[in-house]
Each structure stands twice: as structure tokens, then as C-alpha cells.
Amino acid sequence: MGTVRSWKQPAKSWLMFAAAALISIPSLFVFYWMLIVSLKSDVDSQAYPPAFLFFEPSFKSYGDVLTETPFVKYLINTLIVSLGTVFAGLVLGLPAAYGIARWKLHAWSVGIVATRMIPGISFLLPWYLLFREFGLIDTYFGLIIAQLTICLPMVIWLMIGFFEEVPAELHDAARIDGCTEFGSFVRIILPLTRQGIAASSILSFIYAWNNFMFPIILAGQKTRTLPAAVFSAMSFEQINWANLAAMATLVTLPVLVLFGIAQKHIVAGLTSGGVKG
Amino acid sequence: MNATNRIRLTKMLFIAPASLFLFLILIFPILYTLFQSFYNKKLTQLTPPKFVGFDNYVRALQNPEFWNSVQITVTFTVLALAMQTVLGVALGLLYHQTFKGRGLLRTLAIMPMAAAPVSVALIFVMMFNPTIGVLNYLLEQIGLPKSLWIYDSHSVVPSLALVDTWQYTPILMIMVMAGLASLPSEVFEQAKIDGARGWQTLWHILLPMLRPFIVAAVVFRLNDALKTFDTVYVMTQGGPGNSSEMLNIYLYNQAFAYFNTGYASAIVILFTLLVLLLVSLLIRGRRAN
Numbered sequence: 001m002g003t004v005r006s007w008k009q010p011a012k013s014w015l016m017f018a019a020a021a022l023i024s025i026p027s028l029f030v031f032y033w034m035l036i037v038s039l040k041s042d043v044d045s046q047a048y049p050p051a052f053l054f055f056e057p058s059f060k061s062y063g064d065v066l067t068e069t070p071f072v073k074y075l076i077n078t079l080i081v082s083l084g085t086v087f088a089g090l091v092l093g094l095p096a097a098y099g100i101a102r103w104k105l106h107a108w109s110v111g112i113v114a115t116r117m118i119p120g121i122s123f124l125l126p127w128y129l130l131f132r133e134f135g136l137i138d139t140y141f142g143l144i145i146a147q148l149t150i151c152l153p154m155v156i157w158l159m160i161g162f163f164e165e166v167p168a169e170l171h172d173a174a175r176i177d178g179c180t181e182f183g184s185f186v187r188i189i190l191p192l193t194r195q196g197i198a199a200s201s202i203l204s205f206i207y208a209w210n211n212f213m214f215p216i217i218l219a220g221q222k223t224r225t226l227p228a229a230v231f232s233a234m235s236f237e238q239i240n241w242a243n244l245a246a247m248a249t250l251v252t253l254p255v256l257v258l259f260g261i262a263q264k265h266i267v268a269g270l271t272s273g274g275v276k277g
Numbered sequence: 278m279n280a281t282n283r284i285r286l287t288k289m290l291f292i293a294p295a296s297l298f299l300f301l302i303l304i305f306p307i308l309y310t311l312f313q314s315f316y317n318k319k320l321t322q323l324t325p326p327k328f329v330g331f332d333n334y335v336r337a338l339q340n341p342e343f344w345n346s347v348q349i350t351v352t353f354t355v356l357a358l359a360m361q362t363v364l365g366v367a368l369g370l371l372y373h374q375t376f377k378g379r380g381l382l383r384t385l386a387i388m389p390m391a392a393a394p395v396s397v398a399l400i401f402v403m404m405f406n407p408t409i410g411v412l413n414y415l416l417e418q419i420g421l422p423k424s425l426w427i428y429d430s431h432s433v434v435p436s437l438a439l440v441d442t443w444q445y446t447p448i449l450m451i452m453v454m455a456g457l458a459s460l461p462s463e464v465f466e467q468a469k470i471d472g473a474r475g476w477q478t479l480w481h482i483l484l485p486m487l488r489p490f491i492v493a494a495v496v497f498r499l500n501d502a503l504k505t506f507d508t509v510y511v512m513t514q515g516g517p518g519n520s521s522e523m524l525n526i527y528l529y530n531q532a533f534a535y536f537n538t539g540y541a542s543a544i545v546i547l548f549t550l551l552v553l554l555l556v557s558l559l560i561r562g563r564r565a566n
Contacts, residue, residue, distance in 0.1 A: 016376035023368065024385050030443065031388070033411060034400045048409040092295040099291030108292060115303050117556055119504045121525055122545045125532045126306035126313070149302055152295060181287045210393040212507045217533060227395040231511055234399060241403055248396035259391035263384050267451055 034252070038062070038245035045241040061246035069233070071226075071250070078225040080140050081215075082208040085147040089204050090197065092148075093155030098185055100156070101163035102171065109160055116153045120213055123149060128217055138220030146214040151204040158203070158269045162196030163189065199265035206255050226251045307549070313542035320536035333543035343544065345519060346527040347551075349434060353523060354502040356438035357445075362495060364442065365449020366487070370479070372450065373457040387447035394444065394507035401440050402427070402512055427513050430520035437521060440508050445501070449494045456490030457483075496559045503552050524548050 037045050039057045065071050100109045127146060128137075136142035166189055174184035190197070212227040219228060230247050259266070314333050318326035337343045372383050389397070404412045405426035413423040426436045464482060506525045509515070515522035515530065522530075528548060532541035 013374075013376040016371065016374050017378050017382075020371055020376070020379070020382045020386070023371070024382055026443065027386055027389050030397065030400055030404070031392075033404060034396065037400075037403060046409055049414050050409070050411050092298055095291040096295035099288055102291075103288055105288070105292065108296065112296070112299065115299055117500050117553060118303065118307070118549055119525065119545075119552055121504070121506065121528055121532075122310065122549050123303060123306045125538070125541055125545060126309045127302075128533075129313075129538070130306070130309070145302060148298070152299065156295065182290075185291075206391055210395075212393075212395050212511075227393055227507075230393075230395045230399060234402075234511070244399055245403070248393075248399045252392050252396045255391050255393065256388060259388065260384055263387065267387070270448075270451055 031252075031256075034245050034248055037241055038249045040242050042240055042242055045245070061240075061242040062250070064243050065246045065250065069229075069247075071229070071247070074224055074226050074229040075250075077140075077219075077223050078209060081143045081147060081223070081225055082205050084140060084144040085151050085208040086201050086204045088144060088148055089151040089155045090201065093152050093200075094159060094190070094197070095185070097156045097159035098163050098189060101160050101166075109156070112153050112156050115149070116157070120150070124213065124217055131218060137218060138222050140223055142218055143215060143223060143225070146218055147208045147211055150207055150211065154207065155200045155204055158200040159193070159196055161269065162193045166192055195265050196269060199262055199269040202258055202262040203266055203269070206259060209255055310542045310545050313539055314546050316539045318539040318542075320538050326539065329539070333540050334547070336540060337543050337547060342519065342522075342527065346522050346524045349521060350503060350523040350525075353434050353438055353441075353505065353521075354499065356435055357441040357502050357505075358495060358498060360438065360442040361446045361449050361498060362491065364446045365494070366453050366484075366491065368446065368450040369453025369457060370483075373454055387451060389444045390447040392444065395511055397440065397444055398508040398511035401508075405436060405512075427521070428517060430517050433513060433517065433521045437505075437509055437512065440512070441502060441505060444508075445498060448498060449491075452490050452494035452497075453487060456487045459490075460486055492559065496556060499559060500552065500556050503555065524551075 036052075036055075038061050039059070040051070040055055041058055041060065044051060044055050096108075096112070099105065100112075123146075131137050131142050136145075170188060170192075171184060174188050175181070179187065209225075210227060211225075212231065215223075215225045215228040216231065219225060224232075230244075230251055233244060233247055315328055315330060316326040317329045317332065368386065372379065372386070404410050405428070407413060407423065407425050407428055410426070412426065416423055424432055424436075427433045460483075464486065504525055505523065506529070509521060509523055509526055510529070513521045515526045519527075524544075525548075528541060528544050531537045531544060
């Protein structure tokens with residue numbers, strides 16, 4: 001991407017920088033506001049006019065959230081569900097994506113991507129009824145199954161693009177060396193596509209972590225995840241903005257850090273899938 | 278077993294687990310919902326549900342609340358997508374250039390799409406607050422009238438579209454950048470030799486060539502925007518009144534607040550058909566181009 005010459009004079013570089021910086025301000029401001037409200041005292045957080053820069057910073061809200069609410073428990077729940085979803089998504093999704101790419105089974109890829117189009121709430125009602133029958137409400141297993149419906153098609157969709165880039169001769173060479181199809185997949189193909197695997201794992205993790213609609217119905221006291229916890233805190237704690245902002249920051253920060261680290265690969269994966277899809 | 282059969286079996290072993298899972302968890306529930314939609318089932322009622330044929334569908338199609346939510350969903354989607362497409366194309370063109378600090382600024386620009394929608398909604402609720410919110414404070418400083426944002430039935434849908442735009446413009450931007458990167462560099466060179474001015478190049482050469490990428494991104498976003506739930510549910514839960522009650526929220530309330538299982542099932546089917554119809558229309562339009 002970087003080697004493509006721009007269609008305007010590069011002398012205008014500083015102007016581009018200024019424009020880009022200016023346009024980023026609204027994006028960043030929301031994150032900035034989340035952070036500073038969380039660092040204000042209860043009183044300051046509701047003061048008018050609001051302070052943008054100068055106020056007495058305090059970490060009291062973070063202390064409150066971590067000690068006075070079951071935040072840590074919800075954090076562990078969210079980690080279990082998100083990691084479980086990523087793991088199951090890879091185990092099921094990688095072979096499927098590889099099969100589709102290797103034998104050019106385009107009809108399957110269309111079918112799997114089409115499942116992404118159906119509104120999530122369409123499943124939520126029947127799941128709720130069925131999960132009740134089978135005692136899967138408020139279980140990690142039930143939540144992971146639900147999250148997989150979003151993450152599995154995404155893993156497959158992203159990975160098809162990465163597997164297609166592996167030259168066909170490599171499959172054949174491995175087969176001649178006596179590898180079984182599955183053996184060459186595990187020992188040769190997977191290591192070659194580890195960047196793609198990392199990108200789709202992180203993207204699945206982010207989606208599972210952020211998901212709100214499934215846990216508010218399918219989780220209970222025992223397995224509640226962070227987004228659902230933030231929402232119920234909003235209805236009980238409407239007055240204390242600093243604590244709410246601290247919760248929002250704690251939920252958002254890990255994901256932003258992950259995304260920042262893997263951003264290059266995620267963008268590459270999204271665009272290779274997006275251009276073909 | 279002969280060789281062809283063995284290959285067929287191998288293919289199946291790779292594809293079957295994921296396909297079977299998706300079938301069981303997605304297709305089966307949809308069929309179950311279809312079945313439910315023909316019964317007058319209510320979760321709270323003890324008597325066994327009766328078969329009522331298409332009654333639930335007729336009820337939905339005759340219900341002004343249903344059409345109200347269809348209209349709000351469409352308004353929201355059109356507003357949000359219009360803003361995101363214009364901004365996303367502009368940002369994509371900007372970030373295709375090479376300039377100092379581009380990498381860092383690009384990372385910052387796409388970050389909103391990774392943030393938890395619930396957290397985003399929570400912060401916007403604070404910023405939208407009409408009396409002590411920071412947005413009205415800023416409007417006041419530059420001499421513009423204050424707004425009631427999500428607390429007024431006229432401004433609630435545009436405000437929600439604004440939040441959606443804040444969060445998902447990066448998706449448009451990324452796909453436009455991918456499109457630009459895939460264009461042959463001769464396009465840019467040729468334009469320069471011909472002496473075409475910047476805007477003419479943009480309008481007559483770049484945008485037509487980018488169209489397939491823009492359409493792909495819009496289809497992707499259209500699908501998500503029609504299904505927007507998290508931010509709306511957290512910020513307004515459909516209110517004030519039912520002025521932001523999009524289909525997803527209406528459906529959610531019918532199913533999980535009033536437990537009208539049969540009626541909600543019929544709406545699920547209608548909603549799914551509507552989404553698939555709109556998306557396939559756009560894809561067909563794309564092919565025609």
C-alpha cells in the first residue's frame with residue numbers, strides 16, 4: 001500500500017497530516033471523555049460547565065468498581081466465554097475454511113457467509129425456548145454456542161482468503177512426501193497462515209467480548225459478562241457517572257489494546273475477505 | 278474404497294463439523310420459529326397454544342406499531358449509511374496518501390469500531406445529557422442552539438445514527454482503502470499526464486472504479502445497521518415513547534417483555550425476510566453495474 005504513489009503532490013504532506021488529525025478529533029474525544037469522567041470525583045463528573053483538563057484526578061471510582069461490585073467475577077466470566085468461543089471457532093472454522101479454499105467449494109462459502117446476514121435476534125427467541133428445555137440458560141456452554149454463531153462464520157470468511165494465498169504446489173509437495181491431507185494441513189498450512197489465524201482469533205475475541213444481546217437473555221447471575229453488567233449498572237447507578245465511566249473504561253481498554261497491536265493484520269484480513277465477498 | 282470416494286470423504290471431514298454446527302444452531306431454530314409463528318403461543322399462558330394459521334402475520338401487517346418500527350429502522354439506516362459512506366470515502370482517499378504520522382493516525386481513526394457498543398452508548402448518554410452534557414456545552418460555546426439529542430422524539434433517530442456513524446465509519450474507510458490499493462498505479466499516473474485536475478480525477482476516474490468496493494462495504498454495513506440493537510437498547514430502549522423503537526427493539530420487547538412468542542415469531546420471520554430481501558437487492562444491483 002505504501003509504495004503506491006499518491007495522485008496529488010507529496011509536498012502537501014503537512015496539509016494531509018493536519019486534515020487527518022482534525023478528522024480524528026471526534027473519534028478520540030469520546031475515548032478521552034470516557035477516561036477523564038472516570039478520573040473525576042462524583043461531584044466533578046456532574047459539574048457544569050464540565051472540566052476538560054483541569055480537575056483533581058482521583059482513582060476512587062476504579063477502587064469502587066473493583067471492590068464494591070462483582071466486577072472481577074464478571075471479568076472472569078467474560079474471559080471464559082470469549083476464550084472458549086475463540087478456541088471452538090478455530091477448531092471448527094479452520095478446517096472448514098481450508099476445505100473451502102483447497103477444493104474451491106464456493107457454494108459452501110456463500111452459504112456460511114449468508115448465515116451472518118440473518119438477524120441475531122431471530123435465533124435468540126428459539127434458543128431461549130430450547131435452552132430452557134435443556135438447562136443451558138446461565139451456562140458458559142450455552143453462551144459459547146451462541147457467540148459461535150457470530151464468530152464461526154467470521155473465522156471461516158477471513159481464513160478462506162488467507163488459505164487461498166497458499167500456493168497449490170505446497171499442498172501437492174506435502175502429499176508426495178507422504179503427508180496425509182490432515183497432516184499437511186496441521187504441519188505445513190497452519191504454520192504458514194499463523195498471521196491470519198492471529199487476526200481472526202483477535203477479531204473473534206473482540207466480538208465475543210463486546211457482545212451484549214446474547215448475554216442479556218441467555219446469561220444469569222452466575223455467568224453474566226461485562227457488557228451486560230455495565231448495562232445493569234446503568235439502570236441502578238444512574239447518578240454516579242464517574243463509576244460508570246470507570247466500568248466502561250475497564251471493559252473497553254483491553255479490547256482497544258489488543259486491537260491496536262493486531263490492527264495491521266485485522267485490516268488486511270477484513271479487506272481480503274471484503275473484496276472477494 | 279476407491280480414490281474418488283476417499284477424496285470426497287476427506288472433503289466432508291474438513292467441512293462437516295462447522296456446517297453441521299451452523300445448521301443445528303441456525304437453520305433449525307429458524308424452522309422452529311416458523312412453526313411457532315403459526316400458533317397463538319404466549320409464554321405466560323398455561324393452556325396449550327392453538328394453531329392459528331397466518332393470524333400472527335396478519336396482526337403484524339395490520340399493526341401500526343409494526344409499521345412504525347419498520348419506518349424508524351429504514352430512516353435510521355438511510356441516515357447512518359449516508360453519513361458513513363460520504364465520510365468513509367473521504368477518509369479512505371485521505372489515508373491513501375502518504376504523509377507524516379499516517380500510521381498512527383490511521384490506527385486512532387479506526388479504533389472506534391473495536392470499542393464495546395455498550396460502553397460507547399454509556400458515554401454518549403452522558404455526552405448527550407441536555408442540561409450537563411458536554412455536547413450541549415460545546416454547542417453553546419460556538420453559539421449554536423442546544424439540542425435535546427436522544428431525549429426528544431424528533432432528534433432521537435438522527436442522534437442514534439450519529440453514534441452509529443462515529444463507531445462504524447472506519448469499516449467504510451478500510452474497504453475504500455483496500456479498493457484504492459488494488460487499483461493499478463497507472464490509473465493515477467495516467468490522470469496526471471492527461472493533466473486532469475484533482476477533482477476531475479476523483480469524480481470521473483476514481484469514484485467509478487471504486488464503486489464495487491463502496492457497494493460491498495455498504496451492503497456489509499446495511500446488514501448490520503438494520504440489525505442495530507446494542508446502542509439503541511442501552512441509550513433509549515425505543516423511547517421517548519416509541520420514537521426510536523426499531524424492528525430489533527420492537528421484536529425484543531414483544532418476545533422478552535410481553536412474552537408474545539407466537540406473534541414475535543411471525544415478526545422474526547418478516548424481519549429476516551426483509552433483511553435478506555434488501556441485501557439481495559443491493560447485491561443484484563451491484564452485479565448489474
